[in-house]
Amino acid sequence: MQNTPKKQPIIHRSFTGGNIVADVRGDEVFLCNELRDTPYDWFYWAFCVEGAAGRTLTCHVDAQRIGYFGPAVSRDLSSWRWLADTEGQAYDHERDGETFSYRFGPTEDRVYFAHHALYHPDRFAAFCRERGLTPGELCRSERGRSVPFVTFGRGRRQVILTARHHACESTGDYVLEGVLDELIRAPLPDAQIYCVPFVDLDGVLDGDQGKGRAPHDHAREYDRSAAPLYASTAAIRARADAHGCTYGFDFHSPWHIGTENDNAFIVRNSTAKDPRADAFGALLEEETAAAASFPYRQADDHPVGVTWNQGAPNFSRYMSALPDNEVAFTLETAYFGHPDEPVTPERLIALGRAFARALRRYVADCEGRIPLLTPAP
Ligand SMILES: [Zn+2]
Structure with missing residues (x-):
C-alpha cells in the first residue's frame, strides 16, 4: 500500500x-x-x-x-x-x-x-441589536474605519465608559458588556451613558498589540498640554470637555500573568479622591462576592505613586480632573485569573454586571457625600 x-x-x-x-x-x-x-x-x-x-x-x-x-x-x-x-x-x-x-x-x-478569548466587534454589534441600541460613528479611524459609540439615557449625570485604549486587552470589553447590560436592565437615574468600546479599533481589527504603540498608544493621549494624535481619543476628550464626566471608567487588561496581573484591580489616580475609590471598591467587592463573578478585592487596588503608577496622563486622570467629576478610574482585569479562580467570558460579564450594581449603589448612597482628601499642610 x-x-x-x-x-x-x-x-x-x-x-x-x-x-x-x-x-x-x-x-x-x-x-x-x-x-x-x-x-x-x-x-x-x-x-x-x-x-x-x-x-x-x-x-x-x-x-x-x-x-x-x-x-x-x-x-x-x-x-x-x-x-x-x-x-x-x-x-x-x-x-x-x-x-x-x-x-x-x-x-x-x-x-x-x-493568548486569551478575543472579543469580536461583531459580538458588540449583536449585543446592541438585541438591546435595541443603535451605534453611532464616533469618528473615522486612522486606517479609514468607522469607530462606533453608543449612548442611552438622559440626565444630569454623564457616564463615560471606554475599553481597548490598548488594542489587545479584550477582557475589558467583556466586563464593559456586562456593565452596559446591567445599566440597560436597570437604568441609572438621571444619567446619560456614553460608551466607546473599541478606542483603538484599527488595532483590534488588525490584531496589533496596541500597547506602547509608537510614538505613543491611545492610553497616553490624555495630556491636556498636547494635541491628540488619534481621532478617537480626540473625540472622547471633546465629548468630556463639552458635556462633562460625572463618572468615567476605562476597562483594561494588565500584563500577561503573575502577582497583581492575576486579579481585577482599580488603578487609583488621585490621592484626593481615594476616599471615593475606597467607597466604590467596597461596594464592588460586595457585589462580586454575591455573584458568579470573577472576584474583585479592594486590597488588590494599585495605589498612586507605587511602581508603574506614577502619574502619566491617561483617560481616568483626565476625567478625574474635570470640575463635575465625582470619581473616575481604570479597572484592570486579568487575562487568566488564578488556577482556582479562572477568567471566563461569562465571569467577566458577571463582573461587569456587579460593577454596574456597585455604581448604582454609589450614586444612591455616596455621591456628593464624600469630601476630597486635602493634603496635610
Ligand atoms: Zn491597558
Whole structure:
C-alpha cells in the first residue's frame, strides 16, 4: 500500500484580530507573535489552523505567551474556551509550559487559537441589536474605519465608559458588556451613558498589540498640554470637555500573568479622591462576592505613586480632573485569573454586571457625600 503524503496544514492570521508568524514542520509548529509598532516585548497572538482535521499538532511558542489553562480555543471567533476546558484535549501548565498540543477532530477543519478569548466587534454589534441600541460613528479611524459609540439615557449625570485604549486587552470589553447590560436592565437615574468600546479599533481589527504603540498608544493621549494624535481619543476628550464626566471608567487588561496581573484591580489616580475609590471598591467587592463573578478585592487596588503608577496622563486622570467629576478610574482585569479562580467570558460579564450594581449603589448612597482628601499642610 502506498502512503500518500499528508497535506501541510495552513496556519494564518487572515481574520479579525489575527497576529502570528508560523513555521510548520510536519506536525510541529513553531510560532512567533508580531510586535509591529510596539517597541518592547509583548505577548498577544492569535492564529487560525485549517486543513489539520484528524491530526495532532504540537505548537511551540516563546516564553511568556501562554497562561495557566493553555491557549483560548474557538471554532467560530465567537465562543471561546481554554484548552484545559476543551473536550477531548488536555493541557498541563506545569508540564507543557511553552508548548501545547491539539487533537483535531475528523471534521474539524478550522480552529482558532489565541493568548486569551478575543472579543469580536461583531459580538458588540449583536449585543446592541438585541438591546435595541443603535451605534453611532464616533469618528473615522486612522486606517479609514468607522469607530462606533453608543449612548442611552438622559440626565444630569454623564457616564463615560471606554475599553481597548490598548488594542489587545479584550477582557475589558467583556466586563464593559456586562456593565452596559446591567445599566440597560436597570437604568441609572438621571444619567446619560456614553460608551466607546473599541478606542483603538484599527488595532483590534488588525490584531496589533496596541500597547506602547509608537510614538505613543491611545492610553497616553490624555495630556491636556498636547494635541491628540488619534481621532478617537480626540473625540472622547471633546465629548468630556463639552458635556462633562460625572463618572468615567476605562476597562483594561494588565500584563500577561503573575502577582497583581492575576486579579481585577482599580488603578487609583488621585490621592484626593481615594476616599471615593475606597467607597466604590467596597461596594464592588460586595457585589462580586454575591455573584458568579470573577472576584474583585479592594486590597488588590494599585495605589498612586507605587511602581508603574506614577502619574502619566491617561483617560481616568483626565476625567478625574474635570470640575463635575465625582470619581473616575481604570479597572484592570486579568487575562487568566488564578488556577482556582479562572477568567471566563461569562465571569467577566458577571463582573461587569456587579460593577454596574456597585455604581448604582454609589450614586444612591455616596455621591456628593464624600469630601476630597486635602493634603496635610
Ligand atoms: Zn491597558
